[in-house]
Amino acid sequence: MDDRSTLNDRLPVIVVGAGPAGLRFSQRLHALCPALPLHLIGAEARAPYDRVRLSSALAGDCDWASLEQGWALPEHPGLQWSPGVKVTAIDRNAHQVVLAGGDTLRYRQLVLATGSTPHVPNIPGTDLPGVYRFRDARDAEQLSARRVRSRRIVVLGGGLLGLEAARAMRRFNTDITLVEHSDRLMSRQLDITAAALLHEQVRALGLKVIVDDGALALHGRHAVQSVALRSGRSLPADTVIIATGIVPNTALALASGLPIGRGIKVDDQLRTGDPDIFAIGECAEHDGVVYGLVAPCLEQGAVAASVIAGTPARYRGSVDGTRLKVMKTTVFAAGAHPDRSATGAFGSLIFKDPANGHYRRLLHARGRLAGVLGVGDWAELPRAMDAVQQGQRIGWGQRWRFRRSGQLWPATESASVAAWPAGTTVCNCTGVTRGTLSEAVAAGCTTRAALAERTRASTVCGSCIPLLESLLGAPYRPEPVRGATPLLGMAALASLVAALITLLPGVPYVAEWSSQGWRWDALWRDGFIKQVTGFSLAGLAVAALVLSLRKRIARLAFGHFALWRNLHVALGLAAVGALLLHTGGRLGHGVNALLMGIFLLLIIAGGAAAVLAATEHRLAPAQAKRLRGGLNWLHILAFWPLPVLLGFHVLKTYYY
Ligand SMILES: Cc1cc2nc3c(=O)[nH]c(=O)nc-3n(C[C@H](O)[C@H](O)[C@H](O)COP(=O)(O)OP(=O)(O)OC[C@H]3O[C@@H](n4cnc5c(N)ncnc54)[C@H](O)[C@@H]3O)c2cc1C
Incomplete structure (x- = not known):
């Protein structure tokens, strides 16, 4: 071993960014190589937290402290954690990063997990007081303080984030309008029918929705007062939330000469153009795709950790899958989208049950599932999303059953999670399968908290909690219909x-002889x-x-x-x-x-x-x-x- 490699062995792996990707990477690498020094650096001046549940905390559905549960780094002398520190440059020749105060830190390998920042449209007025973004805990805290006195809120963007923001800001005396420039809500995920159903349900909850229109300018003297739309309409507003998409944070990589596309380009091992620098999460671009959901970021973090630990691993891309509750309505999409595929590339199977607000659409190609989208509760959903991710075959019997009843599997199989095949993913965010959960149950995890602690299932968005409870023996309880x-x-x-x-x-x-008056x-x-x-x-x-x-x-x-x-x-x-x-x-x-x-x-x-x-x-x-x-x-x-x-x-x- 030469001097240089001995020196390198003592240097830490440095991770820039303590979001879900950076944290998952650190936890996994520490589990694989506990002796390896690791330094996690994050610009946010707080402990790592669950970004996905920020809107739940803002809405008051959970307390702020709970966002940090399960997101801590293990206590270990080899693990260093620096919150509130920004990395400003990378010196690739010297194998070091430069911090905001000018200090430098040498690395053995560097992992960029810098995520993204909100995209702000190039229109006048976005810097006025009263205009907010919704990306991190600081934004959420500011919005929480604002929520009490806002009376007219305009949310720009009718995608996942805009809907989450609107849901979280709802109060009985606040007027909220969502403005979406495309022809429907969640256009990246839903087709016209599903979006119309969602639109109707969002409106029924008292929110106004404007589609096919966009903001031209935000007006106000000392603070925002109105939003001028392309159509000529003007919406009065004391608060505007910008949720018009995200931009990957690539500036560090770009300045150090790494190859950049929409994100930092990486290969199947999540390596950038420099073999000692990796990029994971929303800042990375793999095979031309930049992911905007948490599950692929976690998957990338786990693969990069295996690669650095010396275990063979390969990232083959993720099937984007969203499952969220928008104002009590379940909305889901995974895999191929009918509008973004070549005409005729996919066959479609549709199940509609308007009486109960259910719409499900399956896309298939060459006998295999390629996509799913829809609105409304569906007990089989995690299994169906997993089947799409695995590209499972769909038989004629299943097609017939789905068209008729909206179910892909016989009722006896669907009802109990314990009956699902071992390889089926139960927690899409963390990729935990039914088999892993059953092993944990067999090893003595008899409560949901114990299962979460051991496997990390349900610790991100929490939508698989009913499935975990079902696995633990609590029966699946569908909700009653409205009214x-x-x-x-x-x-x-x-x-x-x-x-x-x-x-x-x-x-x-009445008998003829009755004496009654009437x-x-x-x-x-x-x-x-x-x-x-x-x-x-x-x-x-x-x-x-x-x-x-x-x-x-x-x-x-x-x-x-x-x-x-x-x-x-x-x-x-x-x-x-x-x-x-x-x-x-x-x-x-x-x-x-x-x-x-x-x-x-x-x-x-x-x-x-x-x-x-x-x-x-x-x-x-x-x-x-x-x-x-x-x-x-x-x-x-x-x-x-x-x-x-x-x-x-x-x-x-x-x-x-
Ligand atoms: C309100 C909200 C709700 C969401 N809901 C869902 C959902 O329901 N389902 C879903 O799948 N996804 C959801 N997402 C998206 C999900 O949160 C992201 O996909 C995920 O956080 C991306 O993880 P990441 O680690 O790549 O990046 P980030 O979470 O953005 O973390 C990057 C971190 O790096 C830090 N950083 C950046 N540059 C530097 C630097 N130079 N030096 C030091 N630190 C730096 C940033 O401060 C940040 O803390 C939601 C996002 C938001 C904001």
């Missing part, structure tokens, strides 16, 4: 009244009152029919479907009340008996279907869905003879 409680009450009451009318004798007429049987004896109740009943039935069209005509997309469904059931309940007033619960004879029977069947089948919809989250999902489908069909079938029978009934009443 489930009034739906259940009204539907159960309507079905009950209809069933009682069917089973019990009619309300008796004779209730006037309802059925007085021709005028009979007409009023009869036409009210017909009117209610027609109104309920019109409302039911919301489900079947795609263009009728305004208002949340749950509201329409509840109105439809309310009208059904009112109709059964009108039926009781009109008939006194007597079933009648001939055409009238047929009409009455069909009407009661309509109400009972519809009511039972609605009761199932409201309670489906508590039942075995597959059976409940099948049963509800059958009842819905019975409800629709019972409707068809009604207009004809009603016509006969009117004719009979007036002409005979």
